[in-house]
Amino acid sequence: MDTSQPGSSEENKPVFLPINAVVRIFSFLKRDDLDRCKRVNKMWRKLITNHNSNLPKRTIECLILTTDHEFRMTTIYEDKVDEYAVKKYFGELDIDGYEVNNKKKLPKPFITRRDFKFPCGDNLKVDIPKNYSFPAWDPFHLQFCTPGKHLIHKPGRRYGKKLFTQPMAFYEHLAFVLKNCHVKNIILHKFTFTELFVEKFIETLEGGLDVEILYMHYAKLRYISPATFHRFLNEAVRAERYVMEHMLFVLPNHINSELMRMPSIQKARSFFVGYCTSRVGGILTLNISPQAFLELASYNGREDENPPEREFFGVALSRITDDNSVLADFSKAYRRDFKKSYYKHVLLGGQRYVEGIVVNPNPNPRAQRQAPIQHMPQLI
Amino acid sequence: MATESANGVSSPELNERDVVITTNDNRNFTVKIGVARVSKTINNMIQDLGESLDLSSGIPLPNVDGPIFEKVLEWCEEHKNAPEIKVEQDPHTRERKWFTMTEWEEEYFRKFLSHLWDLAMAANYLEIPSLYYYTCQKLAERIKGRTPEQIREMFGIEDDLTEEEKAEIRRTNVWCTY
Numbered sequence: 001m002d003t004s005q006p007g008s009s010e011e012n013k014p015v016f017l018p019i020n021a022v023v024r025i026f027s028f029l030k031r032d033d034l035d036r037c038k039r040v041n042k043m044w045r046k047l048i049t050n051h052n053s054n055l056p057k058r059t060i061e062c063l064i065l066t067t068d069h070e071f072r073m074t075t076i077y078e079d080k081v082d083e084y085a086v087k088k089y090f091g092e093l094d095i096d097g098y099e100v101n102n103k104k105k106l107p108k109p110f111i112t113r114r115d116f117k118f119p120c121g122d123n124l125k126v127d128i129p130k131n132y133s134f135p136a137w138d139p140f141h142l143q144f145c146t147p148g149k150h151l152i153h154k155p156g157r158r159y160g161k162k163l164f165t166q167p168m169a170f171y172e173h174l175a176f177v178l179k180n181c182h183v184k185n186i187i188l189h190k191f192t193f194t195e196l197f198v199e200k201f202i203e204t205l206e207g208g209l210d211v212e213i214l215y216m217h218y219a220k221l222r223y224i225s226p227a228t229f230h231r232f233l234n235e236a237v238r239a240e241r242y243v244m245e246h247m248l249f250v251l252p253n254h255i256n257s258e259l260m261r262m263p264s265i266q267k268a269r270s271f272f273v274g275y276c277t278s279r280v281g282g283i284l285t286l287n288i289s290p291q292a293f294l295e296l297a298s299y300n301g302r303e304d305e306n307p308p309e310r311e312f313f314g315v316a317l318s319r320i321t322d323d324n325s326v327l328a329d330f331s332k333a334y335r336r337d338f339k340k341s342y343y344k345h346v347l348l349g350g351q352r353y354v355e356g357i358v359v360n361p362n363p364n365p366r367a368q369r370q371a372p373i374q375h376m377p378q379l380i
Numbered sequence: 381m382a383t384e385s386a387n388g389v390s391s392p393e394l395n396e397r398d399v400v401i402t403t404n405d406n407r408n409f410t411v412k413i414g415v416a417r418v419s420k421t422i423n424n425m426i427q428d429l430g431e432s433l434d435l436s437s438g439i440p441l442p443n444v445d446g447p448i449f450e451k452v453l454e455w456c457e458e459h460k461n462a463p464e465i466k467v468e469q470d471p472h473t474r475e476r477k478w479f480t481m482t483e484w485e486e487e488y489f490r491k492f493l494s495h496l497w498d499l500a501m502a503a504n505y506l507e508i509p510s511l512y513y514y515t516c517q518k519l520a521e522r523i524k525g526r527t528p529e530q531i532r533e534m535f536g537i538e539d540d541l542t543e544e545e546k547a548e549i550r551r552t553n554v555w556c557t558y
Contacts, residue, residue, distance in 0.1 A: 021500045028476050028520035035556050038549050039528040042540050056475040177554050182473045
């Protein structure tokens with residue numbers, strides 16, 4: 001088709017452009033083209049700004065947040081990376097810059113599931129294989145995950161003061177990079193939750209995000225109450241897949257029956273909580289009652305919506321782990337109602353159910369689970 | 381909806397009958413009703429007139445001129461039995477799914493490349509969703525990947541933005557400055 005030359009003489013005469021037709025055309029374009037169209041003339045700029053809420057959004061492949069020695073956010077869009085960090089530690093006579101914003105280009109477009117790696121070499125555990133079993137707690141893992149590169153922080157320097165939570169500039173930049181964007185994946189790596197973070201996150205993004213994957217690798221729950229943490233999982237980030245591994249300072253109520261009854265969790269395709277360390281010391285048992293589990297597992301969507309398609313539910317440490325009869329009930333129910341959207345694969349401690357059939361890889365889950373927790377890792 | 385209104389207006393025999401349509405430059409077109417019905421505006425007129433429809437006196441179209449209507453008719457002739465188009469978009473990103481065009485449609489737009497705006501306007505007035513959406517997609521295809529200068533040249537648009545305003549637009553978008 002001939003689009004290379006800009007048309008005949010008839011096209012070059014000034015035409016009256018009907019507004020609804022122009023908006024209709026804009027709806028076919030991608031955000032990058034729209035940003036170029038904004039520079040055509042005043043009318044087009046105004047049209048695009050006014051119709052922003054109806055026009056296509058840009059798909060951000062990945063948003064990575066960390067609080068490791070600095071408050072850092074990495075946003076990846078196709079092959080473009082925006083790195084931003086604000087200072088967390090301050091010295092007495094600190095006159096260095098307060099924030100850093102780097103932009104770089106990758107050789108090819110980034111695909112989170114394929115290209116993302118944590119500093120320890122782990123990649124995303126998203127599609128859980130049928131023979132998967134929870135890795136035992138490794139006290140040295142955090143050390144392997146630590147030598148990340150920092151944008152601002154200089155190791156070896158002495159700092160006297162520390163910021164408790166992300167400063168305002170952090171949220172301003174978050175709003176700036178995510179304007180008119182849809183975020184596909186969120187990764188929290190070595191991330192300390194605070195009450196204020198959840199509140200500001202929801203406020204900045206005007207009601208939270210719908211994402212495919214929410215992945216937490218070393219999340220620290222010391223400064224967040226169970227209720228706010230639930231709000232983060234249910235309201236701030238509504239994910240299709242929740243994966244949480246290596247959680248620190250967890251209370252039994254951070255992941256409890258109440259959370260299991262929240263709509264975002266019920267609709268999720270998979271929900272996974274690996275080994276966690278307890279805030280109060282000793283062995284942690286998450287507070288999920290057998291009944292809440294059965295309710296969640298047999299959730300079939302409300303009358304007016306399609307039942308969600310659900311694949312995997314796994315919690316390493318919970319009260320139901322020890323209760324065999326509940327799992328037997330679930331297994332029976334699964335085999336009875338084929339059409340309900342039950343989890344196809346359930347893994348609780350050492351007990352596994354794949355499509356209603358009991359598979360027990362480890363006959364004594366308690367023994368496996370006690371040993372590793374004896375060594376608490378050195379925490380930052 | 382059409383089946384029950386105005387006794388037998390939608391019957392197959394009627395679709396075969398001719399109707400005269402007059403455009404704003406006083407040109408008369410004799411069209412089969414089945415073809416003219418592709419346009420919802422004309423279809424509504426035929427239904428509203430019902431029994432009192434006088435096929436020989438014709439239907440006036442004050443907002444469309446002859447040369448464009450001729451092109452629109454060509455489209456209607458081809459699409460008289462086509463099903464309604466489905467407009468689909470991604471629920472999360474609101475990105476629209478592009479229509480796949482047939483060989484005939486590609487050829488049609490290639491032929492009338494310089495009249496796309498007029499076609500879009502006429503299709504909008506005559507309510508022919510297939511032609512309207514397809515024309516808009518064709519125009520979007522032409523805008524895609526072009527610089528603002530090329531777009532202005534292509535559509536003959538005046539540049540009324542100052543350099544500062546353009547710099548401001550660039551500055552407020554992170555992903556634009558790469």
